[in-house]
Amino acid sequence: MxxxxxxxxxxxxxxxxxxxxxxxxxxxxxxxxxxxxxxxxxxxxxxxxxxxxxxxxxxxxxxxxxxxxxxxxxxxxxxxxxxxxxxxxxxxxxxxxxxxxxxxxxxxxxxxxxxxxxxxxxxxxxxxxxxxxxxxxxLPEQHRIVERIEQLFTNLDAGVESLKAARAQLKRYRQSVLKSACEGRLVPNEAELARAEGREYEPAEVLLERILEERRRKWEEKNKGKKYKDPIAPETDKLNELPEGWHWGGLDEISQHIVDCLHSTPKFVNEGKYCIDTNCIEQGKIIFENARFVSVDTYNERVRRLVPKAGDILFAREGTIGTAVIVPPNFDICLGQRMMMFRTENGIDSSYFMLALQSKIFELQWKLKITGSTVPHINIGEIKMMAIPLPPLTEQHRIVTEVERCLLAADEMEKTIEHSLKQAERLRQSILKRAFEGKLIPQDPEDEPAGVLLERIKGEKAKREAEEKAKNKKR
Structure with a gap:
């Protein structure tokens, strides 16, 4: 044994x-x-x-x-x-x-x-x-044990359901925070603050014009005699009206670079450079312990279009579509399959850009452009034509600070919930263990012992077999 x-x-x-x-x-x-x-x-x-x-x-x-x-x-x-x-x-x-x-x-x-x-x-x-x-x-004790197990499990399950409901509520809360942030309802409006304080401010429309003029000027300085191609302007007719001082910013307009991943599966190795794909990202974070590695040669091949740097935004356009994360400092990464990357223009807070990509406002745009029945995805050309609600730069910073504060509190609550769910599972196993060891309920000395039960059943079986044998002899 x-x-x-x-x-x-x-x-x-x-x-x-x-x-x-x-x-x-x-x-x-x-x-x-x-x-x-x-x-x-x-x-x-x-x-x-x-x-x-x-x-x-x-x-x-x-x-x-x-x-x-x-x-x-x-x-x-x-x-x-x-x-x-x-x-x-x-x-x-x-x-x-x-x-x-x-x-x-x-x-x-x-x-x-x-x-x-x-x-x-x-x-x-x-x-x-x-x-x-x-x-x-x-046998009588077996029924009593089950009755006690299920009584305890009923109470435990009620607690687990409450925890799961709270976790689902946190998910809705996060989306509510992002929705409020991208609709101008989370922090004081910059236009209203400037008016109350008697000062000037730069509206998002002026900010966008300045970004585009600066981009054109730099390009023309480097490409004298060539014709400049304007970025794709988004179609905003069907988009919601924005708060005072805000403007719809097309992704192609507010990004220095938009690059797609290589459409090939990299060869993974045991150690090397991180390759980030949809297997190792969650909304707002890269799970590096789930990431795989590629060799230096493979890494160099996969970053030839653009080397990712801190502050760049990665976006899943296939698989877990809509997941957006920001590249943290001090990590050398390359794009795995199903990913694309944005590098924002000066004047755009990259953290705000990421939050806007995670919002329902942006989701409503990309859901209309999904193609492919076997592997749903969005073409990068379609994404370039989409837009996010753009506040003045100072308001972008305030939104990021407030969202981070709200989501940090939600993350702490979620950690507590996950810890409690693990405790509940351990308690469930403990209940089963005590039952298995005969320690969950007291024994009743009046119960027929299991050994006697077995002998009785064996005797009844032997009797039936003998009677059946006798009947067969008489035939």
Missing amino acids: DSYEKLILPENWAWMPVKEIIEKIPLTNKKLKQKEYQQNGKFPVIDQGQVFIGGYTDKEELKISYESPLIVFGDHTKIVKFVNFDFVAGADGVKVIRPKKVFYPRLFYYFIQGIPLPDKGYARHFQFLEKSFIPLPP
């Missing part, structure tokens, strides 16, 4: 080999391939995935009829599911078992989650479950 099976069980409990107390439900020609799953159907498909119901089907010939509760075990994933209705089994790595009458099915479901199985990756695990031992309490 393994160490867990050396646990000292209560006096009227017994250890049992798992293989001796289960019946395997035959699944030959009764499994459904994942590619055949439907969104709707007569029968739910139960497989070894994290989601309880993987899909649906109308294939009645594959149905596993519900006579008593069944346990679905993921041979690859070790996921355990309790099923008490008709269903169809998913094809990949599904084992369906039923505990014998000595075990209350609901308790068996809870207890097999307490058996430590080796982690063999995507290899088969059912063989280890069959060879394991499981504690068997008296």
Whole structure:
């Protein structure tokens, strides 16, 4: 026996080999391939995935009829599911078992989650479950244990649901902050402040004109005799009216550079330069521990259009479309697939630019331009024609400061929620562990001991077999 099976069980409990107390439900020609799953159907498909119901089907010939509760075990994933209705089994790595009458099915479901199985990756695990031992309490006590587990889980689940609701509320709060910021409602309006203080200010329209004039002047100095090409001006007819002093700034107008990633998959290595793609970004942050590396040669190839620097903004135009992050200082990075990069003009706060790209106001624009049914994406030419609401520069700075303050508070609250959710999961496992060890509820000495129950069932089985044998002899 393994160490867990050396646990000292209560006096009227017994250890049992798992293989001796289960019946395997035959699944030959009764499994459904994942590619055949439907969104709707007569029968739910139960497989070894994290989601309880993987899909649906109308294939009645594959149905596993519900006579008593069944346990679905993921041979690859070790996921355990309790099923008490008709269903169809998913094809990949599904084992369906039923505990014998000595075990209350609901308790068996809870207890097999307490058996430590080796982690063999995507290899088969059912063989280890069959060879394991499981504690068997008296039958009346099994029902009492389940009653107590589910009482505790009900209270725990209520708390978890409250935490998840709070987390969802934080997500809405973040969007509300960004919406207010990009509609001019988060901080005092620069035009109103200037008027109240009796001073001049530079409206965003004047700021944009100055940026464009400076860009043209610099280009013409470097390209004498050549014709200057104006940046793409956005179509703003269908965009909302902006606060006083604000102006719609086209992305092509307010960016020094807009570059796309190379349309090739880089060769990744164990160490080197960071390659940033949609696998390692969340809204507003690069998750460097999830980033992959490329060699110096690959890095140089991928930055030949423009070397990213601190303050540049990365934007996902495929996959997790709409995710925007800013390049932090002291990191050498290149663009992976599905990414593009902006470098803003002087007079544009790059942090404000990033926030505007994350806002619902900008999302409403790019959602209209998504193409591709297999891999949805936005063409870079379409993005250049989009616009963000542009406040005066001093107001941009104030907005960034206030958004960062609000989102920092939200981040701290989210950390607390995530910590509490992890604590709840640890408590759930602790409840199951105490139940598994016979420490969750007190034992009743009046209960028929598990050993006596087993002997009685064996005797009844032997009696039935003897009677059946006698009948056959008389025929």
